[in-house]
Amino acid sequence: MNTKKTINTILLVISFIGLVFIFWWLRNDPTRSFKISEAGADNRGTADSAQVVNIGEIFREYETTYTELSETWPRFRGSDFDNISKSPVKLIDKFPAEGPKILWSVELGEGHSGAAIYNGLAYVLDYDEEKRADMLRCFSVVDGKEMWARGYSLNIKRNHGMSRTIPAVTDDYILTMGPMCHVMCLERETANLLWGLDVAKEYESEIPLWYTGQCPLIDDGKAIIATGGKALMVAIDCATGEKLWETPNPNNWLMSHSSVMPYTFGGRKMYVYSAIGGMVGIAADGDDAGKILWETPAWNHSVVAPSPVCMPDGKIFMTAGYGAGSMMLQLSENDNTYTIEPLYEYAPKDGLACEQQTAIFWNNHLFGILPKDGGALRNQMVCVSPSDTRKIIWSSGKEVRFGLGPYFMADGKLFILSDDGTLTIAKPGIDSYIQIDQVKVIENAHDAWAPFALANGYLIMRDSKTMVCIDLNV
Amino acid sequence: MEKENKAKNRREFLQSGVRLSLALALGSVSGLALSKAIKDDYVWQIDPFECTQCGRCATECVMNPSAVKCVHAYDLCGYCDLCGGYLKPDSNARTTAAENQLCPTAAIERKFIEEPYFEYHINEDLCIGCAKCVKGCTSFGNGSLHLQIIHDICLNCNDCSIARRCPSNAIKRVKASEAYNIKGDWSKPTT
Numbered sequence: 001m002n003t004k005k006t007i008n009t010i011l012l013v014i015s016f017i018g019l020v021f022i023f024w025w026l027r028n029d030p031t032r033s034f035k036i037s038e039a040g041a042d043n044r045g046t047a048d049s050a051q052v053v054n055i056g057e058i059f060r061e062y063e064t065t066y067t068e069l070s071e072t073w074p075r076f077r078g079s080d081f082d083n084i085s086k087s088p089v090k091l092i093d094k095f096p097a098e099g100p101k102i103l104w105s106v107e108l109g110e111g112h113s114g115a116a117i118y119n120g121l122a123y124v125l126d127y128d129e130e131k132r133a134d135m136l137r138c139f140s141v142v143d144g145k146e147m148w149a150r151g152y153s154l155n156i157k158r159n160h161g162m163s164r165t166i167p168a169v170t171d172d173y174i175l176t177m178g179p180m181c182h183v184m185c186l187e188r189e190t191a192n193l194l195w196g197l198d199v200a201k202e203y204e205s206e207i208p209l210w211y212t213g214q215c216p217l218i219d220d221g222k223a224i225i226a227t228g229g230k231a232l233m234v235a236i237d238c239a240t241g242e243k244l245w246e247t248p249n250p251n252n253w254l255m256s257h258s259s260v261m262p263y264t265f266g267g268r269k270m271y272v273y274s275a276i277g278g279m280v281g282i283a284a285d286g287d288d289a290g291k292i293l294w295e296t297p298a299w300n301h302s303v304v305a306p307s308p309v310c311m312p313d314g315k316i317f318m319t320a321g322y323g324a325g326s327m328m329l330q331l332s333e334n335d336n337t338y339t340i341e342p343l344y345e346y347a348p349k350d351g352l353a354c355e356q357q358t359a360i361f362w363n364n365h366l367f368g369i370l371p372k373d374g375g376a377l378r379n380q381m382v383c384v385s386p387s388d389t390r391k392i393i394w395s396s397g398k399e400v401r402f403g404l405g406p407y408f409m410a411d412g413k414l415f416i417l418s419d420d421g422t423l424t425i426a427k428p429g430i431d432s433y434i435q436i437d438q439v440k441v442i443e444n445a446h447d448a449w450a451p452f453a454l455a456n457g458y459l460i461m462r463d464s465k466t467m468v469c470i471d472l473n474v
Numbered sequence: 475m476e477k478e479n480k481a482k483n484r485r486e487f488l489q490s491g492v493r494l495s496l497a498l499a500l501g502s503v504s505g506l507a508l509s510k511a512i513k514d515d516y517v518w519q520i521d522p523f524e525c526t527q528c529g530r531c532a533t534e535c536v537m538n539p540s541a542v543k544c545v546h547a548y549d550l551c552g553y554c555d556l557c558g559g560y561l562k563p564d565s566n567a568r569t570t571a572a573e574n575q576l577c578p579t580a581a582i583e584r585k586f587i588e589e590p591y592f593e594y595h596i597n598e599d600l601c602i603g604c605a606k607c608v609k610g611c612t613s614f615g616n617g618s619l620h621l622q623i624i625h626d627i628c629l630n631c632n633d634c635s636i637a638r639r640c641p642s643n644a645i646k647r648v649k650a651s652e653a654y655n656i657k658g659d660w661s662k663p664t665t
Contacts, residue, residue, distance in 0.1 A: 035580070039569035042584040042592060159590050160552055209556050209590075301564055303556060322556070322614050323563020372613040373563075 053152050055184050055196025058133055061148045066140035069120035071455035075168040076114070076215035076259055077307070078408075083360050085410035089457045091472040093413070093425065095439040100423070102441070103458065104144025105468040111163035111179075114406075114450035115460040115467070117141060118169040118188065122453065122460055124467065125176045127154075127162040134178040136167065138191065141458050144469060148191050154180060160210050161464055164257075166451060168218040173238045175223050179211035181255070183225060185238055195241030197225075199255075205229035206254050208276075213257025213305055217271075219284065226273045228255035233273060233282050235290060245290030251297070253277030256304040263310040266333030272308045274299060274318055279308070281331070281338060294338035298345075299327050306358040309366065315386050316340075321355025321371050323348065328389055344390070349375030351390035352382055356404045356449060361386070365393070365430045367414070369402045379403060381416060383430060396426075396433040406451040406461075410472075415452065421445025421463050423470075442466055516647040518634045522620035522657050524644035527609035531621055532602045534636040541628040542603035542621050542636065544581070544596050547658040550618035553591040558614025559607040560584055560594055576606050598624065620657050 077083045109127035116123045122139045128151070135151035156162050156179055168175045173194070174186045181199035186192060199205050205228045208214075217224040222244060223236040232249035236242065253275035261272045262284060269284040270293055278297035283289050301324035309317040314333075319326035327345040331338060352359060352368050359368035366384050370377050379401035383393045396402075403419030413436070414426040421442030427434040442448060445463035453460045457473035520531075520542065531542035555568055560582050565574040570584055581600035585593045596619075603621060611619035623645070637645035648655070 037570055037572035037575060037580050039567070039571040039574075041570035042586050044569075044586045045589060048589045157590065160554070209554075302568075322558060 050198075050201055051155060051180075053154055053180075053182055053198060055152045055182055055198070056150055056186070056193030057152050058135070059148070059150045059191065061191075063140070063145045063147045066145065066147060067120055067142040069117075069141060069456045069458075071117070072119060072169070073115075073117040073453040073455050074170065075116055075217065076166040076451060077358065081261055082362075083358070083408040083451070084362060085408070085454050087410065087454070087456070089411065090474045091411040091413060091457055092474055094437045095423075095425075100439050100441050101471040103142070103469045103471055104139075105442075105466055106139065106144060106146070108462065108465060108467055109162055110158060110464050111161040112447065112449045112462075112464065113163035114166045114462070115139075115453040116167045116169045117453050117455040117458075117460065121147065122469070123167045123169055123174055123176075125163045125165055125167055125178065127156060127179065129162075132156075134163070134180075134182065136174065136176050136184065136186070141455065141460070141469060150184070150186060150191055150193065152182065152184070152196075154178070154182070156180065156211070161447070162211060164211060164213050164450075166215045166453075168216050168223075170218050170221075170238075172221070173218055173223075175216045175218050175238065177212055177214060177216040177225065179207075181205060181207055181212050181227075183216060183223065183236075185223060185236075185241065194238065195236075197236065197241070199225060199227050199229075203227040203229035203231055203234075208255055208257055209303060210257075212255075213259075214255060215259045217260050217262070219262055219271075224260050224271055226255060226258075226260050226275065228253060228275060232275065232280065232292075233260070233271060233290070247280075247282050247290045247292060251277055251295075253280075258304045259307045261308050261310055263308075265310070265314055265331055266336075266338065268293065268333075268336075268338075272310055272316065274304050274308055274320075276300070276302065276304065279316070279318065279329070279340070281340070294331065294340045296329065296340045296342070298342045299329065305356045306354050309359050309361050311361055311386055313386075315343075317352075317359060317361075317366060317386065317389060319352065319354045319359065319368070321348075321353075323373060324353075326351060326353045326389060328386070346390055348373050349377075351392070352384045357406055357451070360407065360409060362409060362428060363430055367407070367428070369404075369407065369416070371404075381407070381414075381426070381433060383433075393430060394432045396435070400433070400435060403449075405448050408452050408454070410454050415459070417448050417452070417461055419446070419448055421448045423461070441470060442468060515650040517625055517630050517650050517653050518623050518628065518637060518645055519648040519653060519655055520621050520623060521644045521646060522617075522622070522655055524642050525605070525608070525621055526642045526644070527605040527612065527621075528641055529605055530639050530641070531636050532604040534639045535603070536629065536631060536635055537627060539601075540603040540636075541623055543598050543601040543624050543627075544603065544605070544607055544619050545622045545654075545656060546594060546596055547618040547620070547656060548593075549658045550616045551594065552616050552618075553587065553593060554615065555590055555592055557584070557592065557594060557611070559611030559619045561610075563610070563614075576610055578602070578604060578606065582607060594619075618657065622654055622656065625653050 138147040183197040231246040233247040235244040258274040270281040280295040304320040314331040355371035381396040405417035407416040414428040416424040448463035
């Protein structure tokens with residue numbers, strides 16, 4: 001009897017201990033000391049309130065005479081949007097022993113905006129840090145004399161540079177887009193203001209990180225601006241400032257640093273744009289101008305600086321930095337209906353990728369410089385075939401690395417600018433990288449990222465603070 | 475008389491001996507203290523310009539968590555909203571939510587300063603020295619985040635287990651009087 005009682009007591013105690021343990025186990029939360037990381041812990045503030053800007057209000061004239069030149073580099077990536085000069089002017093193969101022939105240099109506000117050249121005048125959008133004004137400055141290409149400047153007062157804080165766009169210039173107009181999305185259109189001959197547009201205010205657009213990088217486009221007398229916000233893209237008559245069409249933006253895609261690229265495919269001219277949210281092709285002319293011909297959300301990254309590279313067979317190469325990598329897309333047309341399909345996508349270490357600059361399509365091959373997260377070939381110039389941009393045909397080698405600076409082709413040569421202001425001349429080819437010469441052009445240079453401009457053998461380039469013009473004529 | 479002289483000599487001898495011993499002891503202690511004061515010991519430190527952010531500092535150190543921590547050179551930082559050291563590449567949003575943070579232990583604290591600037595602070599207690607943030611900052615930013623061996627944690631092993639495995643030989647002995655290679659203040663010596 002006692003034994004049975006003892007066993008029952010033991011079982012009762014064990015059951016009680018078991019129940020206590022189960023209760024403890026159910027109540028215990030091993031993660032209770034964890035701190036939850038939620039959005040908002042940084043106390044992010046609201047954006048600065050919009051400034052009242054009187055676009056074009058400031059004008060200063062300095063000189064009236066200059067040496068006219070015959071050639072132009074009228075916009076971002078040149079006349080044909082391909083970053084290849086078609087000029088017959090012969091350029092040097094090697095720099096002189098005493099160094100490059102620097103014609104002039106000028107101090108600019110911190111930024112990465114490049115120049116456009118038109119008949120002997122160079123136009124640069126610059127931020128005047130002292131007077132707190134966004135200024136379009138006009139220089140004589142041959143001697144660097146400043147001719148005039150027009151702009152508007154604007155408060156901007158340093159954010160890895162301020163101005164970073166290139167004006168678009170035609171015989172009649174000059175079009176600029178400033179760091180805070182202010183568009184200014186001038187009459188080219190007189191520098192008189194034609195009209196201005198505050199894109200961020202008018203279209204409720206979000207100003208991209210590190211300010212606007214989209215270079216404006218003039219096409220057939222129309223200013224083409226990818227606005228994001230209430231409209232995806234707009235066309236404005238340069239002469240009058242009248243809005244010709246607005247493309248709706250139902251997906252609320254945002255403005256990127258990428259620029260609008262004109263492209264003719266399947267008999268239609270279109271504007272190709274890589275927004276934050278996706279890619280789009282918009283009819284450029286005809287009755288349906290401004291209508292979306294095709295779109296895809298497949299290419300969507302938080303920061304996109306390079307512009308689309310559109311090839312004759314409908315392939316469109318897109319790349320971006322900050323880990324995004326690249327994508328090849330195929331555009332098809334059937335009975336005036338366009339479809340776009342991604343062919344493949346890859347990380348920056350797995351093929352051609354670029355962080356800021358747009359790849360060059362030349363001789364049916366693509367050329368570009370890999371970003372820092374490009375694996376073993378990081379910062380090297382590489383060549384690939386559009387049939388498969390993941391297969392590297394050649395690279396510049398581990399001893400020849402570059403940065404985020406520009407590269408372009410002229411007179412059958414490849415010019416590459418390193419971040420520190422070193423200019424390299426190479427022989428473009430599809431078999432191997434052949435370096436011809438290299439020279440330091442800007443001493444103590446930093447972040448030399450702005451695209452080149454070339455006309456009549458005069459090359460304009462810059463680092464974050466200094467712009468120089470060098471004579472490359474033979 | 476002779477006995478007295480002998481006793482006196484012995485006393486003098488003992489007194490001299492004690493004096494000499496004291497002088498020797500004092501001299502030795504002073505010498506030791508002086509040598510300690512002027513001698514510059516060596517400690518292990520990372521050359522941030524050689525570091526390839528391989529991640530081994532987090533796993534090879536005898537200390538757990540590692541004595542290697544991320545440090546921040548504030549004068550090099552761009553104070554960006556989109557920080558490659560704080561946010562995962564192509565993160566969903568630029569917020570402090572866990573899914574957007576690159577650091578596996580949330581050791582980087584982000585604080586809004588004013589539009590468009592954000593400040594980043596390393597919580598040393600949480601940092602495990604994995605170098606994920608350093609890689610992001612080096613690839614997409616100014617490289618202001620970098621790794622250093624923290625000497626009040628480091629045991630200064632004679633045979634540093636991380637130095638043995640460092641693929642870029644970035645860990646070297648440096649003088650204790652110059653124990654840190656902080657970017658900005660310290661630049662790579664030219665050879």
